[in-house]
Amino acid sequence: MKIKMVDVARYLGVSKATVSLAVNGKPGVNEQTRQKILQCIEEMEKNDGIIQEKEVSKTVRLFRIIKVVIINHRKQVVCDPELDLWSDVLRTFDAEARKRGYLYGLTYLNETEGDLQGIIDECNIDMVAGVILFGTEMSPADYAFVGRIHKPLIIYDYEMPDGSYSSVCIDNARAVEMSLDLLKKAGASEIQYFSTGKDIYNFEKRREAFHNTLLKRGEFPQKGDIIPLGNSIAEITEQAAAYLSAHKLPDAFILENYQVSIGVLTAIRRLGITVPQSIKLVGIDEVPDYIVPDFKLTQVRIPHVERAAIAMSLLDKEITGLWNTKIRVFAVPVLINGKSV
Numbered sequence: 001m002k003i004k005m006v007d008v009a010r011y012l013g014v015s016k017a018t019v020s021l022a023v024n025g026k027p028g029v030n031e032q033t034r035q036k037i038l039q040c041i042e043e044m045e046k047n048d049g050i051i052q053e054k055e056v057s058k059t060v061r062l063f064r065i066i067k068v069v070i071i072n073h074r075k076q077v078v079c080d081p082e083l084d085l086w087s088d089v090l091r092t093f094d095a096e097a098r099k100r101g102y103l104y105g106l107t108y109l110n111e112t113e114g115d116l117q118g119i120i121d122e123c124n125i126d127m128v129a130g131v132i133l134f135g136t137e138m139s140p141a142d143y144a145f146v147g148r149i150h151k152p153l154i155i156y157d158y159e160m161p162d163g164s165y166s167s168v169c170i171d172n173a174r175a176v177e178m179s180l181d182l183l184k185k186a187g188a189s190e191i192q193y194f195s196t197g198k199d200i201y202n203f204e205k206r207r208e209a210f211h212n213t214l215l216k217r218g219e220f221p222q223k224g225d226i227i228p229l230g231n232s233i234a235e236i237t238e239q240a241a242a243y244l245s246a247h248k249l250p251d252a253f254i255l256e257n258y259q260v261s262i263g264v265l266t267a268i269r270r271l272g273i274t275v276p277q278s279i280k281l282v283g284i285d286e287v288p289d290y291i292v293p294d295f296k297l298t299q300v301r302i303p304h305v306e307r308a309a310i311a312m313s314l315l316d317k318e319i320t321g322l323w324n325t326k327i328r329v330f331a332v333p334v335l336i337n338g339k340s341v
Contacts, residue, residue, distance in 0.1 A: 096312035172205035188251035236263030
């Protein structure tokens with residue numbers, strides 16, 4: 001009988017696209033996964049599309065998967081970002097899973113109910129040992145989805161308010177505090193914050209920390225201290241140039257993410273503003289050297305890859321029953337001195 005790709009995908013806990021690539025000999029599937037898929041199809045064909053437990057080979061029976069589910073709300077932070085930020089993170093998930101004897105499956109959760117139910121079904125099949133929810137674009141609307149996954153689950157890059165799941169996040173408050181401390185030490189008294197227009201968890205936490213840190217230090221933040229510039233590097237560049245041309249410069253700016261850093265640096269160059277003489281800058285999250293090769297921005301490095309390894313370690317401990325306690329990890333950023341302060 002003809003075996004349906006969707007049946008193989010559901011049994012093994014991989015996507016239909018992965019099965020299709022394996023069957024058609026296309027790149028994009030590692031050889032171990034390809035062989036598992038082909039073996040599964042062969043055994044299904046022998047048994048009219050059903051794999052009986054007694055007939056499953058040892059290799060297929062031991063095929064346990066860690067599912068990484070990327071929530072995609074089309075904010076272009078994780079999916080289709082302007083820079084490739086996440087390939088090293090995904091490679092780390094893969095490597096850390098295999099190191100512990102698991103295989104790795106990657107799924108993108110979009111916003112349709114049919115897609116949602118299919119992914120929930122994939123996550124709950126026997127072959128899946130546990131799930132990492134890649135929550136960079138996660139929002140409270142996704143909480144119900146999380147509750148329908150009945151496997152050990154760790155959240156990467158987002159925290160549930162009630163602590164019901166272990167999570168591995170960025171210490172966004174510390175990133176902002178480090179930036180403000182450095183600028184204050186360098187003599188900056190009037191500091192403003194350039195943001196994107198995106199309302200994801202990490203950026204909201206940074207904006208909140210900017211005002212809270214000023215308040216803790218006895219300063220009174222103004223409504224206009226946080227200036228949204230746009231959602232893309234091109235838009236941010238134009239908005240930054242317009243703002244800087246029309247307003248008196250403060251002593252310094254904190255730049256919310258790599259898009260803001262690139263856009264503001266481009267605008268400053270266009271306008272001939274000198275850094276750090278006329279204005280001081282600190283960027284949160286690294287801008288690759290090849291983007292601005294002749295200028296070293298002072299930056300706060302966010303440990304993305306290290307957090308991926310920690311998330312996999314926590315998940316393995318939940319799967320094996322070593323830990324039952326829910327844990328929140330906040331990775332501390334690292335200051336990288338440049339020439340902009």
